[in-house]
Amino acid sequence: MDDFTWVSHLKSLQRLDLNGVSLIRAQNAIKVLSKLPSILSLSLRACGLGNIHLSHAYVNSTLSNVQYLDLSYNSFEGELPYLFENMTSLRVLDLKFNSFSSSIPMFLGNLTSLVDLTLADNKFVSIEGYNEFNGHLPDWLGLFTGLKELDLKYNSFNGSVPVQLGRLSALTVSLTLQVKPEWVPPFQLKKIGMKSCNIGPQFPQWLRTQKEVESLDFSSGSISGAPPKWVGDMPLSDLDLSHKSISGSFPNLPSSVIGLGLSHNLFSGPLPRDIGDMMPALVILNLSDNLFNDSIPISLCKMTSMLRMDLSRNRLSGNLPHCLNDLQKMWVLKSASNRLSGVIPESLGEISSYSG
Structure with a gap:
């Protein structure tokens, strides 16, 4: 897809799923999406997006209303862009399998509506203002009081667990299941x-x-x-x-x-x-x-x-x-x-x- 301008006419659009659609040549994609007044959910997984797409982003955008954003399996590099700083309505942010590097910025602490944050398989080396990933868990994780899932695998954290994590009352931890072979769960998991x-x-x-x-x-x-x-x-x-x-x-x-x-x-x-x-x-x-x-x-x-x-x-x-x-x-x-x-x-x- 070379031109993304047609999407700008979808003024009532609330949910857009383009997973797997190549947007490599549509460098105006995020700029166009940032002007959609009603958009709440964006899924752009494996679309070939990179930093050039973010450079065209519209600063005074309506992305602050977005609640679900999936940019996983793309080719973003470098620091997390400040585009995310004002997206305070985000509940789900999935950035796995990119090449983001440097520090995880402090401004993520402003996204207090988050319940699911995935940063796995990037190249982060430190948490801004705190320690490297082989140091202690940062206190500011306790700010995400609505967080339901916290994934810190593939790191080497040490030291004690900060008391601030006690604020994450929505987290389910230390779950032990003992089930019979014939057990049928009364739920469906994704x-x-x-x-x-x-x-x-x-x-x-x-x-x-x-x-x-x-x-x-x-x-x-x-x-x-x-x-x-x-x-x-x-x-x-x-x-x-x-x-x-x-x-x-x-x-x-x-x-x-x-x-x-x-x-x-x-x-x-x-x-x-x-x-x-x-x-x-x-x-x-x-x-x-x-x-x-x-x-x-x-x-x-x-x-x-x-x-x-x-x-x-x-x-x-x-x-x-x-x-x-x-x-x-x-x-x-x-x-x-x-x-x-x-x-x-x-x-x-x-x-x-x-x-x-």
Whole structure:
């Protein structure tokens, strides 16, 4: 999509979902959206957005009314823009899988309506005015009194938990579930995060009853059995089964997945020849530290929304497919520590980061 001006005529629009639609050339997209007087919900996941789009943002915008904003799986870099500072109505802000760096700014403390904040898989190195991510948890986290979910994984915080976190009365913590195999939950979940939980060795049968799950994180836990076939029927967009001991061939997965983490397991055998047809919407693919062998399937080149692909530390052989350069959004490709041969295609020089 090259021109986004037509959206400016939708004066009564309250919800806009353009997930997966390429807006790389529509540099006026956010500027146009910032003038919509009624907009409350914006979902722009995996749209190829970058800093150039933010530079065209309208300063005196109506984005202060937005309650839901999803900019995940894009290519934003550098500091968090002050565009967010005045978005005081935000309840959900999802910025995962970008390249934001530097400090997490103090102005996030002004967004006191937030109940869900996701900053995972960026490059933040410190919290502004406080300590680095290997230091103490900041006191200002206690300002988010409506927060229902707090995700601080993949860090090295130490020290004591600040007493200010006691203000987060809406958080549910230290939950222990002891269920029978035949248990059927009286609810339907959209997000299940059970990282490092003592579940297993097989996938729990109650999970089969969850028909609306979009995000599933069973990483670093005790499950060692292969994903059952019914996982392929779930409407997943994010699946993380990394850092486990799962063996077997590449699993049957839903075509809706856009973020897939299977790293640090014992998967073996060849990658499916039609993997690009199986999951055409993939944006993040991490298969590192497994035992996959044989050649790299050419069908990977059909994943035109791909941003990051990690195939390192496997037993893959043959040549790197030249068509990988057709993945114009991809800026990270890792294929080191395999059994690849031949000449590295010159076309891969256009990828921002290649490790092979």
